Amino acid sequence: MTETARTGGCQCGAVRFRIRGELGRSSICHCRMCQKQFGNFFGAFVAVPRDGVEWIREEPSYFQSSVNIARGFCQRCGTPMTFRSPEGLEITTGAFDDRSDLAPTIQINHAARLPWVDTIFHAPAHDNPDYYARQESIISFQHPDEETANWPEHGLRL
Template sequence: MTEHFRTGGCQCGAVRFRIHGELGRASICHCRMCQKAFGGFFGPLVSAPRDGVEWTRGEPRYFQSSVNIDRGFCENCGTPLTYRYPGGLELAIGAFDNRDDLAPKIQVNYSSHIPWVTTIFDAPIRDSAEDIAKQEQIISFQHPDHDTENWPAKGLHL
């Protein structure tokens, strides 16, 4: 029988992981520490299986954000990767190569949510042909969403 696993990593490719086993609960956390750590409106996380995370290229650096919590990130590109606590490890949903089936099932620390976060998807959508053409002109130096030995070229120093 073939083992099922999932992969992911940071934006630059310096840190890559493979998950062996089933992932747990997917959630979004509204606490201020997650907002800061992710640089966003909330922190999207999924529980990793105990002893099921294999770092296949590099490893995260950690910042202790509170008494029992530290957060892993790529020291090269800054991508948030992990939320580590005494009872386990959660991984950033956005770091997975395939995220389509990782929809959050619960919101935590909702009392800290940004008041307008519930309306963000009511905002107008810009997806004109002109917008799409501009996006297609961007040269990405991001690591592809799969394991590879061929890394993208280094970015330009602007």
């Protein structure tokens, strides 16, 4: 049987990972620390096998956010990457190259959620074709969602 590898990394491509083995639960956490780590409404994570993560470029830097928790990030671009606790390592959902099958299966610290978070998708969608056409003309320096032999390919220094 062939073992599937999952890959991912930060926005600039300096921190990249490969995971072998079965992924654990996919969750979102509403705690204030996750809100601050992501600068957003909640944090989204996937539990990874204890010995199944290989850092194939740089490893994340860590901030000790509490006695038992360290939060990993790319020191170069600031992308939130990991949540490390005595129970193991979780990697941010958005850091995976393919996120299509990583829907959250549980919400953590649900009582701490922002009071309006349950209704955010009821807001109208911004659907202006001109806006999206302008977005397509942007030259992105973001690492693509795939492995690359050399990065950055655009000549900027990491």
